[in-house]
Amino acid sequence: MKNIIFIFKSAIDDFSRNKLRTFLTSLGILIGVFAVVVLIALGLGLKKYISDQFEAMGKNTIFLVPGRILSGGGFSGSASSFTGSFDNRDIEILKRIDNVVSVGPLTLKSIKVNGLIKEDFADIMFSSEVLPDIMGFEIETGRFFDKTDVTKRAKVVFIGNKIATDYYGSAENAIGQKVTVNNVKFMIIGVTKSKGGGGMGGPDYDSYLYGPYTTGYIFNPDKKFFRLMVKTTNENYVAQVKEDIKKEFLKRYEEEEFSVVEPTELLSAITSIFSVLNLILVAIAAISLLVGGIGIMNIMYVTVSDRIKEIGIRRAIGARKSDILSQFLAEAVLLSSIGGILGIALAYFGVFFAQKFFPAYIDLLTVAIALGVSSAIGITFGVFPARKAANLEPVEAIRYE
Amino acid sequence: MIKLVNVSKEYIIDSEYTFYALKKANVEIKEKEFVSIMGPSGSGKSTLMHIIGLLDKPTTGKVFILEREISKITDDQLSTLRNEFVGFVFQQFNLINKLTVLENVMLPTIYCRKELDFDPTDRAVEILENFGLKGKMNSYPNKLSGGQQQRVAIARALMMKPKLILADEPTGNLDSKTGHEIMMLLEKLNKEEKITIVLVTHETDIAAYAKRVIKIRDGEIV
Structure with missing residues (x-):
């Protein structure tokens, strides 16, 4: 010593x-x-x-994406999330599966927002009233659109926090303002709390507008959706529900035409890519x-x-x-x-x-x-x-x- | 205590010529003796001393230290013998200049594996005080005179209470007055502490301090 x-x-x-x-x-x-x-x-x-970014979505959410996006734990080479799409019949099929609480379809449209202080292009997501729950949104002012808005095909939107501040100055200013989408006027009824982030890795949910998918049919006469979100009773049912969805969808589609993914799966796929790079x-x-x-x-x-x-x-x-x-x-x-x-x-x-x-x-x-x-x-x-x-x-x- | 039997040290220069630094040397040194090995430079006296001091091994022949044949013991055991049994004093002093005088004197205790029966610092300080180096303990060796450095070297050699001190031309780098002081110190250690001393020198008057002189020339004891 x-x-x-x-x-x-x-x-x-x-x-x-x-x-x-x-x-x-x-x-x-x-x-x-x-x-x-x-x-x-x-x-x-x-x-x-x-x-x-993914955590907010909750562990009991399943996404349906057209095409094959995951294979063997990573993104497949021919991955494309924009080939093909889903329709209303798929939603009905999903709703009949045991332990499915709600189904939210999703379409995206790029629009021009004429704000009070800024005019620029932004994306509007059309979905159902389950969206805030699935995405983990919280309201800052106003309200989300609800089931009635969806049924009535109400021309209302709630907007991301960044849209409110960038285009209208503040959340309060944005409430009640009108957003025109292809001559259709939507009223802003709510502003979400900021989720932060954006940039690399995931979408910036603060920079979207969100409207009812039924109202979105105006711009989507074929009633096609590029994503379907499924919420299960709790996370223990995710695996079973995934299997059931696959079984049902294989009756309508080929195996390569759709993917059933959990956010955690996507997360691990993305993470594994970055891990390799790192x-x-x-x-x-x-x-x-x-x-x-x-x-x-x-x-x-x-x-x-x-x-x-x-x-x-x-x-x-x-x-x-x-x-x-x-x-x-x-x-x-x-x-x-x-x-x-x-x-x-x-x-x-x-x-x-x-x-x-x-x-x-x-x-x-x-x-x-x-x-x-x-x-x-x-x-x-x-x-x-x-x-x-x-x-x-x-x-x-x-x-x- | 030390016995060399037919010890030779050969250096093969090339295929035709082998240089014998030592030729079939037979030497015996008894406990408490004061022996000097004398010979001109190049006579093989340093080689002899290195073999006695376990720094070098003979090409042929046997070396016994305390009845043990050294070719049969391991390198670690040789190190232990050098540490505990032998103390070296060199012409060049061979102190480590980046260590203080005190650290130099205490250095052998660092390499000792057995429990020491003394406190290293106390003993080092005591020896240095006896050698008149009290004020120099925290100096670095290269700041000292030759005589002082050689005294530090002797202090280091004494640290582990050796049975044997090997001094290789200890006065070679000193003026004759200092040289004689060092010799008197060694003589005193032999007389009072009963330490065996083997001295290598080419100077007759230095060799005269010893009670027995072994003469060597061209690698042979004469």
Whole structure:
């Protein structure tokens, strides 16, 4: 024990005498650890962001999408969610399945919104009264459209928070305003609370308008829907309902013509794609760790050559081969760990700034792995120079000038 | 205590020429002896000392330390013997310049595996005080005079209470006055502490401190 303390103390003494060399040697590991930790943090942030987007939808929701969108856990190559569509008969079929609470169809239309302060194109989603529940919307002012609005084909919409503020200035201002869609006037009856997010990973639900699908028939005379949302009694029935839907739909459609997906499935598919991308980036960054390790090995060989005489002296007064080995190994591990610790510190700094734009975060596991990997690099690349030092013949080392 | 039987050390220079640093040397050193090994430079006296001090192994022949044949013991056991049984004093002092005087003297205890029967710091301080180096304990060796450095080296050699001190031209880098002071110190250790001393030198007056002189020339004991 005293030996270990002494070894580390003398290594630290040595570093403080060669501060610049120590820093430059650790720099490779520092940069490598920094890059790896930051990339993992971004990857984790992205994962969290995507799952947050999906979480709101609830675990008891099933989506029906035309075509094959998932195969074997990932998106299939020929994936396209816009080929084909569903109709009213599908809705009736779904409603007859056990444990289906409600069915919400979905169509999308791009419209021009003439707001009070802005005019631009936005998308309107036509669906049923179950939409807010399925999507996890909450009302800020006014109300959602209800079952009566759907039955009466009322010309009403509720709008995302961002639409309200961007086009009308505020949620209060938007209420009661009219939105014209192909000469049809819709009244704004509600504004949702902001769900945040948008950008990468998922749709920005704050930037849509939402109207009853029955009213939407005006622009959709074929009464076709590009999505159907199904809500089950609770999440335990999801698997059974999925099977039942498949069975029923196979009577009408070919297997490739529709997909029954859960948000969690989509989530895992998207996440797995990003995970692979992230892994590739991390692997590339890890190359710099390798280069840093070689730098440490190089400097350790120099150190051993510089200190042959010292090694001879230590051997003469009783140091074993293993003592010399651990001394130089400790220095290599310390060098790489210093780089690792500084790299992690710098990464915390970097991630702190990245958080202003992106939900990146560093978890404890990443830190533990980064520390583990950097000391492992010290051992791996330090062991060869250290073995060279340990295997020097004492008599030759002590005669060395 | 130490017995060398027909010990040779060969260096193969090329296929036709082998250099004998030591040729069939037979040496025996008894406990509490003060022996000097004398010979001109290149005579093989340093090789002899390195073999006695377990820093080097003979090409042929047998070396016995405390009745044990050293070719039969492991490198770790050799290290332990160097640590506990032998103390070295070199011409070049061979102190580690980045360690303080005190740390240098205490260094052998770091490599000791057994329980020490003394406190390392207390013992190091005591020896250094006896050697008149009280004020120099936290200095670095390269700030000291040659005589002081050699005293630090002797202090380090004494640290583990060795049975044997090997001194390789300990006065070679010192002026004659300091050299004699160092020799008197070694003489005192032999007389008072009963430590066996093997001294390597080419100077007759230095060799004269020893009670027995082994002469060596061209690798052969004469």
